Amino acid sequence: MNPSVAQRIAALRAEIEKHSYQYYVLDSPRIPDAEYDRLFRELQQLEAQHPEFATPDSPTLRVGGKILDGFAPVRHAVPMLSIRTETDISDQGAHAFDTRVRKELGLSENDPPVEYACELKFDGLAINLRYEQGVLVQAATRGDGETGEDVTQNIRTIHQIPLRLAGCDAPVLEVRGEIYMSRRDFERYNERQREQGLPTLVNPRNGAAGSIRQLDPALAARRPLSFFAYGLGEVRGWALPSTHSGVLEALRGTGMPVSDELEAVHGAQGLVEFHRRIAAKRDSLPFDIDGVVYKVNSLALQAQMGFVSREPRWAVAHKFPAEEQMTVVRDIDIQVGRTGKLTPVAKLEPVFVGGTTVSNATLHNEDETRRKDVRIGDTVIVRRAGDVIPEVVGVVLDLRPANTGEPFNLYQRLGGKCPVCGSAIMREEGEANWRCTGGLFCPAQRKEALLHFAGRRALDIEGLGDKLVEQLVDQQLVQTPADLYHLELSVLSDLERMGDKSANNLLEAIARSRQTTLARFIYALGIRNVGEATAKDLARHFGSLVNLMAADEARLQQVPDVGPVVAQCITAFFAEPHNCAVIANLRASGINWTEQAGERLAVLPLSGKTFVLTGTLASMSRDEAKALLEELGAKVAGSVSKKTDYVVAGAEAGSKLDKARELNVAVLDEQQFTQILKQQESA
Numbered sequence: 001m002n003p004s005v006a007q008r009i010a011a012l013r014a015e016i017e018k019h020s021y022q023y024y025v026l027d028s029p030r031i032p033d034a035e036y037d038r039l040f041r042e043l044q045q046l047e048a049q050h051p052e053f054a055t056p057d058s059p060t061l062r063v064g065g066k067i068l069d070g071f072a073p074v075r076h077a078v079p080m081l082s083i084r085t086e087t088d089i090s091d092q093g094a095h096a097f098d099t100r101v102r103k104e105l106g107l108s109e110n111d112p113p114v115e116y117a118c119e120l121k122f123d124g125l126a127i128n129l130r131y132e133q134g135v136l137v138q139a140a141t142r143g144d145g146e147t148g149e150d151v152t153q154n155i156r157t158i159h160q161i162p163l164r165l166a167g168c169d170a171p172v173l174e175v176r177g178e179i180y181m182s183r184r185d186f187e188r189y190n191e192r193q194r195e196q197g198l199p200t201l202v203n204p205r206n207g208a209a210g211s212i213r214q215l216d217p218a219l220a221a222r223r224p225l226s227f228f229a230y231g232l233g234e235v236r237g238w239a240l241p242s243t244h245s246g247v248l249e250a251l252r253g254t255g256m257p258v259s260d261e262l263e264a265v266h267g268a269q270g271l272v273e274f275h276r277r278i279a280a281k282r283d284s285l286p287f288d289i290d291g292v293v294y295k296v297n298s299l300a301l302q303a304q305m306g307f308v309s310r311e312p313r314w315a316v317a318h319k320f321p322a323e324e325q326m327t328v329v330r331d332i333d334i335q336v337g338r339t340g341k342l343t344p345v346a347k348l349e350p351v352f353v354g355g356t357t358v359s360n361a362t363l364h365n366e367d368e369t370r371r372k373d374v375r376i377g378d379t380v381i382v383r384r385a386g387d388v389i390p391e392v393v394g395v396v397l398d399l400r401p402a403n404t405g406e407p408f409n410l411y412q413r414l415g416g417k418c419p420v421c422g423s424a425i426m427r428e429e430g431e432a433n434w435r436c437t438g439g440l441f442c443p444a445q446r447k448e449a450l451l452h453f454a455g456r457r458a459l460d461i462e463g464l465g466d467k468l469v470e471q472l473v474d475q476q477l478v479q480t481p482a483d484l485y486h487l488e489l490s491v492l493s494d495l496e497r498m499g500d501k502s503a504n505n506l507l508e509a510i511a512r513s514r515q516t517t518l519a520r521f522i523y524a525l526g527i528r529n530v531g532e533a534t535a536k537d538l539a540r541h542f543g544s545l546v547n548l549m550a551a552d553e554a555r556l557q558q559v560p561d562v563g564p565v566v567a568q569c570i571t572a573f574f575a576e577p578h579n580c581a582v583i584a585n586l587r588a589s590g591i592n593w594t595e596q597a598g599e600r601l602a603v604l605p606l607s608g609k610t611f612v613l614t615g616t617l618a619s620m621s622r623d624e625a626k627a628l629l630e631e632l633g634a635k636v637a638g639s640v641s642k643k644t645d646y647v648v649a650g651a652e653a654g655s656k657l658d659k660a661r662e663l664n665v666a667v668l669d670e671q672q673f674t675q676i677l678k679q680q681e682s683a
């Protein structure tokens with residue numbers, strides 16, 4: 001035996017547990033993660049070299065032990081009771097409980113109000129933690145209340161649960177409480193699963209219960225769980241406080257997580273106020289609760305009252321509106337996000353859930369919609385908890401009508417086009433989301449595109465921030481970045497928080513941005529997966545925008561760090577006529593950079609594109625225009641359809657222009673058109 005090793009091991013364990021408590025319970029780490037990891041690895045190493053010093057309270061056991069065949073039964077020393085539920089969610093529920101308690105205690109109207117401990121009703125899984133001489137020796141589920149399952153290994157992976165109690169070496173102290181998954185951990189876990197196309201958890205409660213009953217503790221360790229203590233089981237040799245709230249405070253002192261929402265109140269009015277106060281903050285809590293719990297605070301009175309059929313007479317759960325409800329899917333819409341992400345959204349028969357009426361719920365993405373196999377007409381379970389967007393958690397297949405359609409197919413559903421702007425949609429390899437490719441043009445992406453365009457590393461338009469972009473877009477003063485270059489002083493100075501001086505400054509900044517570099521311009525376009533570094537590489541490699549726009553995926557991949565996904569994003573961007581029209585507009589507005597050898601003005605690839613001419617052109621006849629276009633490889637059609645790439649609108653353009661707008665086809669005016677022709681000729 002080597003006493004110094006034993007001492008070092010003990011010191012490391014204490015140090016690690018102290019930091020674990022700071023980090024996981026108090027949420028305020030005192031040392032950097034790397035330092036914590038170093039201590040942890042040192043302990044692991046020493047324990048591996050000295051198995052004789054193994055103890056059940058070592059933090060190294062938190063990473064999960066060997067895979068089990070099943071869970072051993074555990075007979076509870078003190079049965080785990082359940083709690084009576086007051087389903088009347090109005091104030092009446094609290095009054096009814098107080099009336100019952102007073103009657104049981106034989107109190108008359110003239111007796112003083114009863115003191116109650118009020119707590120949250122956590123929505124997770126009940127657990128009994130058995131500490132002997134202050135060390136966690138066993139953790140068991142509730143089971144049928146008499147016999148539960150031994151889940152000690154999995155419980156040890158929960159960092160919030162102390163492996164050793166601080167300042168307590170009682171022969172036996174059983175702590176009871178709830179294992180739960182916080183909303184943030186639940187969202188994060190599901191987000192990661194969705195990205196990888198893996199099944200998601202239905203709700204945090206199932207997440208907690210599933211992890212605890214997971215036979216591989218290493219898998220359990222990967223699902224982040226939390227814990228709150230709310231009571232006791234068997235106790236030997238521990239000085240019991242006289243009230244329930246005193247018990248919880250004492251437990252908090254041993255390092256047990258105890259919720260801050262714990263209050264001792266008097267009488268029915270106190271209960272009502274607590275219920276109201278918590279209901280008002282329910283959404284902003286970091287975890288799900290399904291109600292509050294009232295307990296007679298005095299342990300002596302609790303003992304006097306006893307219980308009936310496994311439910312104590314001294315406690316009640318007073319519910320809140322349920323966070324999950326069933327309803328019917330009327331339709332499935334597809335929403336376009338600020339970055340072009342396409343999200344399927346279920347349009348629901350309105351339903352009251354989690355305290356509000358919900359008529360839309362997210363389906364997240366195509367894969368998830370298909371995995372859950374949600375179809376129009378289905379009855380589904382909708383969940384709304386906290387500030388999170390309501391979501392469809394699953395289909396009640398037993399209630400599926402005979403006439404529901406096919407499994408969901410996002411591309412088919414949209415005919416391959418963005419529902420907002422009509423640009424082509426794409427889904428990159430390995431990506432869970434479909435996206436609109438009309439980044440510069442799509443109204444849904446306007447604000448984001450403008451902010452990016454004006455950003456410091458892009459065209460660097462000083463003063464064009466969030467608030468301003470919001471106003472410019474909402475008042476329809478700016479639709480695409482090209483419109484920035486046609487803003488006038490009088491319009492700008494009328495905007496909120498804009499005097500003449502700021503308006504002037506902004507105009508100057510916009511004017512200055514006309515002179516830029518090719519790399520900045522490419523970056524400013526906001527092509528997906530083209531960051532600043534890639535934009536520089538592209539500028540260096542191709543030397544000109546013309547060359548970049550004409551490059552196919554194979555040529556793009558010759559650029560350092562450009563792989564198939566980036567190449568695909570670039571070609572998709574330039575294949576979208578709307579984007580090319582905005583680029584032509586920007587160039588026509590005087591955006592310029594020091595040209596490299598061979599650089600010409602931006603050219604639209606005309607070959608294979610379909611044009612429609614409408615209205616009268618001042619500079620040429622329609623036949624001349626047609627001939628010029630055909631010479632350059634374009635097709636000229638007589639009417640506007642979804643297949644049209646560009647409509648050239650001269651003076652007095654009529655129904656074809658309307659049709660183009662209706663179908664979201666790119667429209668060029670005469671000036672833009674002649675400029676493009678000139679560029680083509682000189683290219």
Ligand code: IVH
Nearest residue numbers: 081082083119120121122125126230293312
């Ligand atoms: S006390 C003697 N307090 O609700 C009463 N239970 O049937 C024993 N629960 O699944 C329970 N929050 O896990 C109590 N603050 C709280 C609670 C709580 C949630 C759960 C408990 C059990 C059910 C009660």
